[in-house]
Amino acid sequence: MTQADEKIAFENWGFYINPSEYSQSFPSIPDWANPSQVQDWKMRGLIIWDSNIKIVTHLFAVYAIKIMMKMKAEGNWKTEGIVIGTPAYEFSIQLKRKKRKKNEEEEPEEKPNGKWILANQIPLSPLQAEEFLNFLARNEDSLQRVALAEEEDRKRRLSQVYEILFRDGMDEIVETPTPPKVSPVSIPEGDYLTVAQIAEYCKVTVRKINNWIEKEQIAFLELPLTGRLLHLKDVNILLAKKGVSEINFGEEKETKDI
Numbered sequence: 318m319t320q321a322d323e324k325i326a327f328e329n330w331g332f333y334i335n336p337s338e339y340s341q342s343f344p345s346i347p348d349w350a351n352p353s354q355v356q357d358w359k360m361r362g363l364i365i366w367d368s369n370i371k372i373v374t375h376l377f378a379v380y381a382i383k384i385m386m387k388m389k390a391e392g393n394w395k396t397e398g399i400v401i402g403t404p405a406y407e408f409s410i411q412l413k414r415k416k417r418k419k420n421e422e423e424e425p426e427e428k429p430n431g432k433w434i435l436a437n438q439i440p441l442s443p444l445q446a447e448e449f450l451n452f453l454a455r456n457e458d459s460l461q462r463v464a465l466a467e468e469e470d471r472k473r474r475l476s477q478v479y480e481i482l483f484r485d486g487m488d489e490i491v492e493t494p495t496p497p498k499v500s501p502v503s504i505p506e507g508d509y510l511t512v513a514q515i516a517e518y519c520k521v522t523v524r525k526i527n528n529w530i531e532k533e534q535i536a537f538l539e540l541p542l543t544g545r546l547l548h549l550k551d552v553n554i555l556l557a558k559k560g561v562s563e564i565n566f567g568e569e570k571e572t573k574d575i
Contacts, residue, residue, distance in 0.1 A: 325452050330445070332365040332452060334378075334459055337466070347373075352528055357437075361463060361470070365401055365449075367439045374403055374437040378463035385453035385460075394446045401449070402435035408513075474539075481538070509538070509546040510564070519561055533558055 324333035324344060335343050338361045346358050347368060354373040358364055363381040365374045376384070384401070388394055408431025441449055453460065510518075516526045530537060530545070535555050537545045547555070553563040 325448065327448075329369050330365075330367040330439075332363060332449065334363055334456055334463065335359070335361055336459070336463055337361055347371075351524075352531060353524060361467060363460070363463075365439055370439070372437055372439050374401055374439050376401070376403065377467055378460045379467060380404065381453060382457070382460050382464060385450065385457065388446070388450045389454075394441075394450075395443050398440060398442045399446045399449075400435065400438050400440050402438040405434055405436040407431055407434045508549040510549065510552050512545045512547070515547065515552060515555075518564060519556070519559075529555055529559060 325331050326333075326344065331344075333344055338359065343359060343364070346355055347366065349368070349371045350358060350373060357373050357375040358366075360375050362378050363376040365376070366372065388399070512523050512526050512530075516523045519526070527545070529535070530547070533555055535547065535551050537547045537551070539545050549564065556563055
């Protein structure tokens with residue numbers, strides 16, 4: 318199979334297989350792509366784009382294979398088309414706290430709730446869907462190889478997370494951290510916040526926080542489903558650079574307008 322076989326580009330849309338995160342063989346990135354889309358463009362797996370709606374969608378190879386099998390088994394896409402998107406888990410965490418009056422118990426914080434969604438959706442017409450299915454079928458062997466690489470990468474990342482939790486957990490045996498009041502995601506040794514929590518604190522979008530993190534090169538830990546976690550110390554470094562009051566679990570502080 319040649320490299321050209323793994324890429325199909327039409328006038329305003331197309332798709333290609335990226336075999337490695339370190340590959341430099343991916344097509345030219347569209348001028349309209351934002352930083353998050355540029356990151357998706359370079360990820361290992363199957364990438365689909367549509368210039369008309371300015372969307373870049375990344376699919377893990379194992380998910381692309383499942384789509385191919387479903388399209389082969391079902392034929393409704395031949396008349397209705399199909400919507401392609403990235404499976405993502407969307408959840409919200411309430412940070413609001415009701416102040417406790419004298420001799421009155423504080424209300425418990427609400428637990429996070431969420432649901433599975435299809436992000437970065439690109440609708441394909443029946444004709445486009447047929448082109449897409451033919452591409453998947455023609456490159457099934459290549460997708461299988463990429464899927465194996467994805468599985469090895471997933472195991473490696475998970476092993477790193479377990480190593481961090483185990484190593485830092487030994488220190489937690491002798492340390493009793495003060496329970497935070499801002500409802501951070503709790504992992505051993507220190508307080509961590511999700512990107513969504515930081516965005517709510519700063520009253521900006523999640524995308525803006527991610528752009529800040531990439532621009533300022535702030536360290537973060539990425540967990541399955543939860544996404545990026547930032548240590549409180551790194552969060553306050555980021556907020557200081559943006560002129561926002563730091564987060565202090567001991568007291569509430571006003572945030573500046575951004």
